[in-house]
Amino acid sequence: MTGTPLDPAAKLKQQAAIQAAALVQDGMVVGLGTGSTAFFVVAELGRRVREEGLRICAIPTSNATEAQAREEGIELTGFGAHPELDITIDGADEIEPGTLNLVKGRGGALLREKIVASAAKQFVIVADSSKYVDHLGMLCPVPVEVVPFGWENVAVHLGRLGAQVTPRKMRDGSFYLTDEKNLIMDCVFGPIADPQTLGQAIHNLVGVVEHGLFIHMATQAIIAGAEGIQVLHPTASGAQKATALAPSAHTAAQGAPEHDHIARNQVVLPPQPAAEGIKKQLLVIMGVSGSGKTTIAHGLRNELGWPFQEGDDLHPAANVEKMAASIPLNDEDRWPWLASCHDWLARCKQAGTGGILTCSALKHSYRDALRKGGLDPIFIYLHTPESILLQRLKNRKGHYMPPTLLPSQLQTLEEPGADEHAMTIPAEETPAATIASILAYLKTL
Numbered sequence: 348m349t350g351t352p353l354d355p356a357a358k359l360k361q362q363a364a365i366q367a368a369a370l371v372q373d374g375m376v377v378g379l380g381t382g383s384t385a386f387f388v389v390a391e392l393g394r395r396v397r398e399e400g401l402r403i404c405a406i407p408t409s410n411a412t413e414a415q416a417r418e419e420g421i422e423l424t425g426f427g428a429h430p431e432l433d434i435t436i437d438g439a440d441e442i443e444p445g446t447l448n449l450v451k452g453r454g455g456a457l458l459r460e461k462i463v464a465s466a467a468k469q470f471v472i473v474a475d476s477s478k479y480v481d482h483l484g485m486l487c488p489v490p491v492e493v494v495p496f497g498w499e500n501v502a503v504h505l506g507r508l509g510a511q512v513t514p515r516k517m518r519d520g521s522f523y524l525t526d527e528k529n530l531i532m533d534c535v536f537g538p539i540a541d542p543q544t545l546g547q548a549i550h551n552l553v554g555v556v557e558h559g560l561f562i563h564m565a566t567q568a569i570i571a572g573a574e575g576i577q578v579l580h581p582t583a584s585g586a587q588k589a590t591a592l593a594p595s596a597h598t599a600a601q602g603a604p605e606h607d608h609i610a611r612n613q614v615v616l617p618p619q620p621a622a623e624g625i626k627k628q629l630l631v632i633m634g635v636s637g638s639g640k641t642t643i644a645h646g647l648r649n650e651l652g653w654p655f656q657e658g659d660d661l662h663p664a665a666n667v668e669k670m671a672a673s674i675p676l677n678d679e680d681r682w683p684w685l686a687s688c689h690d691w692l693a694r695c696k697q698a699g700t701g702g703i704l705t706c707s708a709l710k711h712s713y714r715d716a717l718r719k720g721g722l723d724p725i726f727i728y729l730h731t732p733e734s735i736l737l738q739r740l741k742n743r744k745g746h747y748m749p750p751t752l753l754p755s756q757l758q759t760l761e762e763p764g765a766d767e768h769a770m771t772i773p774a775e776e777t778p779a780a781t782i783a784s785i786l787a788y789l790k791t792l
Contacts, residue, residue: 380437393419476572
C-alpha cells in the first residue's frame, strides 16, 4: 500500500477488505476480484503472504488484478489445476441487503468475475454502506457483455426489455473492450422488481455473453459504514440479517472506527454520514472543460451514494468526432445531447434516488433545456481561472476534447445568474475542500 492518504470512502473499503482477507486460511485456493475494493483485498493478502507466511494460490478475475497479485508475491494458478475454489472475495456496485443479490461489472470484468465466483465454495462481498439499495438498478446501470459482431442487434433487444442502452466507450470515443475482447452495454433499467427473471431474459438473447446481475451467489457481505464493520448473510425471507464484527488487530492499526456491539440478527442499515440532513436532489456539476467536474462528481457520489452520470458519455458519436477534430460544437450539435442529459435527470427524479450529472451547461438556454418538464436541478458551477484550466487540459490524458477548444467554451459560457437555482464555487481549491463546501450548501436547502 502507498502512503497516500485515503478519502473516507476508500478507508471504509479498506477496513472491509482487511476483515474479508482474514477469512483466508493456509492452503486455500482464492478467487481475487477486480476493482477499487478488491485492490485492498489483494494488498492485504500480499501483506499476509510476506509477513505471516500465508500459503495460498489464487485465480484473478482480470489482467489488472493478475498484475497486482504478482507484484504482491501471491502464487497464481488456473482452473486446470484447481476447478473448485475455497473462497472468492470481490466488491460490488449495488447490494440488496436482504437477498445479497448484486450488480457487478462496472469495472468491465463481469464475465471472469462471475466464472470465478460460481466456482467458489464461499463468495464474499466487501463494500462500504453506500452500495446498499432497496432494489437493484437504483444506483447504476446493469453491465451486459456482448460479442462485437451484431452488438447493435443485441442493443435493440435489450431496449425491448426496458433498458436505455449505452455502449461503453473510452474517453477518445473508441469502444471499451473487456479482457476477453468483448463489448459492454450499460443498461439503465431503473429499480428492478424481479432481477432473476430479468437476468434470464438477458441471458436468452443471442450475442449476450454475460450480465452483471449476480443472483443468489453471495454467501456473505462484509460492509464498512458509520456503525463499523458488519457481516450480512442472505435470508430466505429477504430481510436483512446483520452481525457486528470486531475489528482485527491489523484493521485497528489502520484506524477502523470503534463501535458498540450489535446484536446478532439486528436489522441495521448504516447511514452515510455525509448524506445526513441532505434531501435527495438533482445536481448538475457544470463548467468548462478542465474545471474538474468529473472529480467533484465522483467525490459527491462517494459521499452521498446517489446515481452518477458522466455527461460526456451521452454525446452522440458525431459530436465526439467533431471535438476530437478540434471543431467546436454549435447549438444544433448540443440539443440532442442535452435531451439525453435531461432524460437521465428525469429518470432519477421519477425513481426518487437523487442524481449527479456532469454537464458543461454553458448557456442559460442549455440549462433551461435541462429544466424542462418541471425539473429543477441545482447547478453547481465550478468557476476556474483560465490559466489553471489550460494547465489541467495539457496534463489530461485520453480525453477526446483537446485544449484548443477551451477558448470556444469560454466564449460560449454564460455564468449562472441570480435568478437560477445555482451555486458558484471557486474550483482552484482542493477537491476535498470543494466537495465539503457543496455538501455544506446542500444541507442548507
